Amino acid sequence: ETGVTQTPRHLVMGMTNKKSLKCEQHLGHNAMYWYKQSAKKPLELMFVYSLEERVENNSVPSRFSPECPNSSHLFLHLHTLQPEDSALYLCASSQGLVYEQYFGPGTRLTVT
Amino acid sequence: QKEVEQNSGPLSVPEGAIASLNCTYSDRGSQSFFWYRQYSGKSPELIMSIYSNGDKEDGRFTAQLNKASQYVSLLIRDSQPSDSATYLCAVYRTYKYIFGTGTRLKVLA
Numbered sequence: 001e002t003g004v005t006q007t008p009r010h011l012v013m014g015m016t017n018k019k020s021l022k023c024e025q026h027l028g029h030n031a032m033y034w035y036k037q038s039a040k041k042p043l044e045l046m047f048v049y050s051l052e053e054r055v056e057n058n059s060v061p062s063r064f065s066p067e068c069p070n071s072s073h074l075f076l077h078l079h080t081l082q083p084e085d086s087a088l089y090l091c092a093s094s095q096g097l098v099y100e101q102y103f104g105p106g107t108r109l110t111v112t
Numbered sequence: 113q114k115e116v117e118q119n120s121g122p123l124s125v126p127e128g129a130i131a132s133l134n135c136t137y138s139d140r141g142s143q144s145f146f147w148y149r150q151y152s153g154k155s156p157e158l159i160m161s162i163y164s165n166g167d168k169e170d171g172r173f174t175a176q177l178n179k180a181s182q183y184v185s186l187l188i189r190d191s192q193p194s195d196s197a198t199y200l201c202a203v204y205r206t207y208k209y210i211f212g213t214g215t216r217l218k219v220l221a
Contacts, residue, residue, distance in 0.1 A: 033209070042116075043156070043200070043211040056207040090155055098144045098163075098204055103155040 002026055004104035006091050012110045013081065021076040021107050023091030031097050032074040034066060035090040037106070043090070049074065050097055081111045113138055116203050118212035126220050131188040133215050135201030138182070144204040145177055145184045149197045150214065156200055160186065191219045 004025045013019050025032060034046040048056035049068040063085075065077040074091055088108055092101040117136045125131045133147075144163050148156035160175040162168045162184065168175045174187040184203075188195055198214040 040213075042213045043202075045209045048207055048209075088155075097207065100144075100146055100158050100161040101209070102158060103148075106155045 004091060004093055004102055006089075006104035006107050008107060009105065010108045010110075012112060013078070014112055015081055015083070017081075018077070018079040020078065021089055021091075021109075023074040023076075023104055025072055025074075025091075025093035025102075025104075027093055027095070027102060029093040029095045029102075030071050031094045032068060032071075033092045033094075033101060034074065034076050035092065035103075037088040037090060038086075047076075048097070055097070078109075081109075083111050085109065086111045114212075115139060115210045116201055116212040118199075118201050118215045120213060121216040122218050123215055124218045124220060125191050127191060127193060129191050131191045131195065131217055131219070133186040133188070133199050133201075133217065134183060135185065135212055136183045137201075137203045137210070139203070139205055140179070140182065142179075142203045142205045145175070146202040146204070147173075147175060147184075147186045148200040148202060149195075150200055151197045159199075188217075191217075193219045193221045195219050 007022045031050045036044045046060045047066040067075040088106045090106045091104040094101045147159045150156045162175040162177045172189045176185045196219045200214045201212040
């Protein structure tokens with residue numbers, strides 16, 4: 001595996017389900033990010049981890065819960081989602097916060 | 113005022129021409145500036161990063177940064193149909209990454 005990988009690539013879940021998105025980076029980076037991309041809207045930064053510590057939480061609803069067990073892995077735990085949460089969820093990593101980010105392929109989430 | 117503004121386009125250029133994409137930002141404390149390309153249904157792909165005033169060239173791409181005027185631009189020389197995509201401008205300042213809505217570029221064969 002190279003770069004940034006994400007699983008699953010597609011996910012359909014009901015509003016009462018609990019699921020998790022997984023991201024793994026193979027670049028030796030020390031910062032990881034979750035973004036949400038909805039149609040016709042700019043990328044929205046959700047969470048930032050640097051050296052496994054969360055450094056930013058952009059007013060994201062508590063139904064989204066991130067976890068960063070080590071510098072290579074990042075999870076986004078989902079529960080009690082709403083239909084408006086349907087979007088493309090992107091993971092990214094970088095070597096330091098000020099430097100360029102490399103994105104994974106994304107998880108297309110549909111909440112029914 | 114949006115923090116990062118881009119013209120949504122589409123910007124149409126003939127094959128072989130220079131495509132010029134522009135982006136303005138509102139926060140003078142912004143530290144890093146990036147251009148990403150995103151094909152429909154795909155994730156963003158890094159094209160260029162620029163951190164100081166002036167030009168930075170990489171192959172057919174040139175990024176230009178003017179902090180005094182708060183704009184960053186991307187020039188694509190010898191545009192190819194494969195360059196047709198949405199180009200995202202992104203700006204970083206202390207834990208905040210702000211993306212523009214993107215400019216859709218169409219290169220006509």
